Amino acid sequence: MTNLIDTVAEVDEARAADVVIGKGRIIFRRFMRNKTAVTGLAIFLGLFAFSLFGGFLTTWDKETIDPLNIGMGPSPEHLLGTSQAGIDLLALVVEGTRVSIFIGLIVGGLSVLISAVYGCSMAFFGGKVDSVMLFILEALIMMPAILVVAVATSGGGQSLKELPSWLLLIAVLLFFSWMGTARLVRSLAMSLMQRDYVKAAKYMGVPSMRIVRRHLVPNIGSLLVLDFTRGITGAILAEVAFSYIGIGIKLPDVSLGVLIGGATWQVSSFPWMFWVPLTVMFLLTGSLAMMNDGLRDAFDPTSTSIGRAKTKKKSK
Template sequence: MAINMPGVGPDADEIRPEKADAQQLRAAGSRGKRLSPTRLYARRFARNKPALGGLVLFLLLVLFAVFGRFLTHWNYEEADFTALTVSPGTGDHLLGTNAAGNDVYSQLVHGLGRSLVIAVSVSLFTTAIAALFGTTAAYLGGKAERAMLGFVHFLLILPSFLIIALVGTHYQGDWKILVVVLTVFGWMLTARVIWSLATSLREREYVTAARFMGVGPLRTILRHLVPNIGSLLIVTFTLGVASTVQSETALSFIGFGVKQPDVSLGAMLADGQTTLSTAPWLFYLPAIAVVLLTVAMALIGDGLRDALDPTSQSGGRA
């Protein structure tokens, strides 16, 4: 007489499939290679659907800013005096024109590209300065640390908005000067956060061993402290792009940022606010671009934070 026992025999997979799945996963793990940290983070990020959507949206915006000018023969500075403030789809102006006869499509392409260049440059520079300053202050400690933190606190209490506005007005909206002043007054809070994190890293064994072996401070900072806060720096850079876009847009909107003949999204918003009732596309088109860019970077930043955080389950298990 045949006796069927649970988990044994031909019907075992139907009775206990989870056991077979677990055995298969263990067998696959034993046969496969160990995932590198980069692949692990990439898998966790790819399983975060909103973050993946934000990345796709950001890439589409970048492609539009880079290659969009090839879809029109109009230059962003060129004026068509036979078509002033025409609506989208009129003639050969895909998105219409403004009051000066400039093609809105070509201005939107150039303005998005200019805003991206400013945002990425400022975020990159501020993150690098904050990383070096914060880790150096934490590594040195003592009087040097107090002096460096005092300098940061002094910069934080300065009316940075007024200084940026005055400098931007003096140099007539040159975007390179805008990058410099936004960088000078944009790294302090990040440096304060990095310093607080690096104070725990300076007591680690590898930092102590480097000191005893005579490794120089700069090499210790660059080889041991900065790489161990790499995840924070990546997230900070990503979210910094979104915040810089908002800052540049606000400055240009009130007349202290990019000015003619150059164009940015903020400058287009400033020009479009005066014709909001008669030509609403001049305001809403750059506004949509700003919203899409900000949302894309926010989603990417949240996705990177969850992917790089080993305690987060938002990206699933890789």
């Protein structure tokens, strides 16, 4: 309730100063007042920058072997140590972080787009179209994801084996990641179909896909933004899990899951090889969780977890 009063105070202040504040700006202000969410954003941006420019911190790459430092701990020459094969761990972690973030962004973004279009289309057309699309959706949800991943990345035929393992994993994760959100979007969009502006657009002969794109999708934007951050987290965790058990990304491709899985059975002998990528994974998923909580509170005007807005004192 306090946060709702603060938001109203901001709007009243803007009206008094003849300034129009858009909804996006209000949400941005509320998000930036959440210290936890801002901290999560800073950590994520730092890891993203590390994945892009971390290679400049070392003169070694993920393919070069140092025969004089095989399985060695952190040193001035190798800041994070080396693997059992003599490869610089910092170079491997940079590559693994980049691959994991890339998978998360691609799967999270495309799954939101697919679920929004599919769910809104079901609600808009209704009738038999909705029944058929809902039947297809329910059938896909029943498919075992882990079995499909194993077949696609291990025994999918010669043509699939020639593709990079990370590309196959993206395709499989994207195939399964949009279904739950699409069903939720359908229920929300069906309530929007009863609004007067949607009925007026249909009566005026506005094309169906334009109504879906301009009237339905924007009105469920908060759900889609939150699902985007959740989708990134889910894709990264799925990549780590599948690669850990050997059915995800495979060598010579590198990811956080590959590094964690490869060092699990040698934690006592090479602890740096296990704890460094595991720490990066925790920081990555933890920062996304903090950002998601901040976005949820920013979109919710009744939330009381963000604090009070600063108001200007009226000059006498």
